[in-house]
Amino acid sequence: MLRSLRGRLIVLLVLLVCAALASGILMVGLFHQSAAAQLGQAAAENSRACEAIATAYRQVGASPAARVGTSDETALNARLTTLLERSLRGRPAVQGGIWRNATGSLAYAYPTYVGAVQRTAPPDGELPRIRAVNAQAVGGDHTVSRHYGSQSQTLLLAACPLPGPVPNLTAWTMTMTRTFPSHSYYQLMAGLGVLLVTVLAAALLLTHLTMTWSRHVTRIEAALNAYDLAELPVLPATRERELDRIVLALNEAGGRLSVARQRAETLARQMATAERLAAIGRVAAGVAHEIRNPIAAMRLKAESAVAAGPERQPQALAVILGQIERLDALVRRLLSITEHDEPRREPVQVEPFLDACIAEHTDLAAAKGLTFRRDGDLREARFDPNQLQRALDNLVLNAIEAAPAGTRIDVTARQTADAAVFSVLDRGAGPPAHILDHLFEPFVTGRPDGTGLGLSIVREVAEAHGGTARLMRTADGTLFEIVLPWPIS
Known part of the structure; x- marks a missing residue:
């Protein structure tokens, strides 16, 4: 109470x-x-x-x-x-x-x-x-x-x-x-008079005290409500000893809160800087690793061709061209991450769009004994089909790599109350636990032969459309989802 x-x-x-x-x-x-x-x-x-x-x-x-x-x-x-x-x-x-x-x-x-x-x-x-x-x-x-x-x-x-x-x-x-x-x-009247005066004086004193405290409390409440709680105001003294003790405590708490907030902002900036440096370091390490292997292969082939004579040079040049194409693909994928192109949204019939995405990977899936199923209740939406297709291609390729032979990959587009959800479900074990916190960052991969750029592209496409990309663990397997705001405009 x-x-x-x-x-x-x-x-x-x-x-x-x-x-x-x-x-x-x-x-x-x-x-x-x-x-x-x-x-x-x-x-x-x-x-x-x-x-x-x-x-x-x-x-x-x-x-x-x-x-x-x-x-x-x-x-x-x-x-x-x-x-x-x-x-x-x-x-x-x-x-x-x-x-x-x-x-x-x-x-x-x-x-x-x-x-x-x-x-x-x-x-x-x-x-x-x-x-x-x-x-x-x-x-x-x-x-x-x-x-x-x-x-x-x-x-x-x-x-x-x-x-x-x-x-x-x-x-x-x-x-x-x-x-x-x-x-x-007369003694009685004098006593009653003194008693009456005492009661009146006490009543006036109590009334004044009640009004004064109420006024000070209202003023303090108004001063606190007028400011953001992250920055408490400096309250003026009330000339009431008990209230001034509370006011002093609030002012001191406000000072400590301000110092703590400034310290927290400094730490947040330092952590953001450290995270950026760590991300740059991981990207630099990934790029260096991806570039070093083709360069080493080209150097080895060039040295072998020089030592063997003209008959080995056509073969060496073919290998060198292949490695150059690999480096070019790597650069293009890096550019697709760093270049934040604004999505060109347009009305898209979702079912034909998904069928086209699946058709490009049917042969690769069939070689592994995999099948596709397209499902969902989303019929039409507005998005950039090129960007979203690139994102879905990466999810489908990852699913083909992770899915056990003879299983099915489900590609679904469904509508919720406030979002359009595109998902790819495979029956594989999913990414390793130690990379889940950085799964959508560049060059983070659980496969020895992977570049770690596919999921980062998925995240960039989803964020460009104002949505998110996420991994869901289900009883059926591993589910990746692209969640776009609905209605998409």
């Missing part, structure tokens, strides 16, 4: 956003839990303050101050106020009082109030709620708590019954707690 750096960066960005969302949800949940805990703590503290007033009242219930009846309201109010201040002094932000269900507030105290003017009466705006909570606590045996919330703070009220000589008395306490926005809320 192919892996993409861009895909990995996108996945990393998604994971970062998910982590930020999860952290935000967790922080909001913790804030709500903290606010609920703060509210519960404040409510418990408010209830304990009310119970502290009730406990203090019970402690003084049997004292003479408690027997102050309704006839001395001022003294009772003073006593109760002192009791309230003593009970609430250690409870910051808690205010409270003594409430009579029939007449209302008997005493009030807010000892921890930090304002410039001391409060001496309950807040008028909260009197309906104070009256309601005290009414619920009258005649009961437990503390009654109520809370009233707003957007930014919560009002907590508690009332507890006061048993004693004065009937229908209750103690009440009240406090305010800020729930939203509080200090923890």
Whole structure:
């Protein structure tokens, strides 16, 4: 599976956003839990303050101050106020009082109030709620708590019954707690803000990194596609450390490739030169061998004629003329190889053409007990009949030399999808293995009496027509083919 750096960066960005969302949800949940805990703590503290007033009242219930009846309201109010201040002094932000269900507030105290003017009466705006909570606590045996919330703070009220000589008395306490926005809320918002800024910065950084890498990779790809792979371009630096390491490696590889290519071209030229020199050497050796034998024969005959007198000279001259004719034939065959005449193509009926080629060699084949068979589905083609006949003559002569007595030689012309194939098949063993690599070169032959020029002429004719000559090993024997492009034009 192919892996993409861009895909990995996108996945990393998604994971970062998910982590930020999860952290935000967790922080909001913790804030709500903290606010609920703060509210519960404040409510418990408010209830304990009310119970502290009730406990203090019970402690003084049997004292003479408690027997102050309704006839001395001022003294009772003073006593109760002192009791309230003593009970609430250690409870910051808690205010409270003594409430009579029939007449209302008997005493009030807010000892921890930090304002410039001391409060001496309950807040008028909260009197309906104070009256309601005290009414619920009258005649009961437990503390009654109520809370009233707003957007930014919560009002907590508690009332507890006061048993004693004065009937229908209750103690009440009240406090305010800020729930939203509080200090923890601002901490939460600050944390969420920092988290949001971090996520945005990370997202921008990842986006910039993804776009930058994509742009550099696209530029490198375009630069590589614009040049031939045999010559890598020099890529510019990207100012990205990791990418520049890759770019540097590619530039160094391009330099090494260029050096290797130049070295390979030099070696190829040297090998081509060596092959040409080797071919020239083989040709020169073949020519020297072919010329030296006739010259030696002519010299021997001339020396014999000079020594024997006039009666031997006609015979010697006849031998010398024969050797001169051999040398002339050799020169003509060499010229047919070196002179690359352009083929004169013309429409040719293939079957009569093959019959004519076979007819020239029927007597020679019959002397060896050989027969011919002409076959194939090619009816007409365009080629130079003189050149192709010379090539087929060499193949037929080679087949006659190689074929065992009493066998058949097949001369075929067939048509394929893109070529016309002329072939000669004999039942002989074929050329020796050690000359197969140079079989179609001049003076390469497997016969002691051969010149090694016949197959080179076949190759030159095939290449002049834009085709090839080849040797095929078959189960029936040795098959030589001349493959010309089809249709031949």
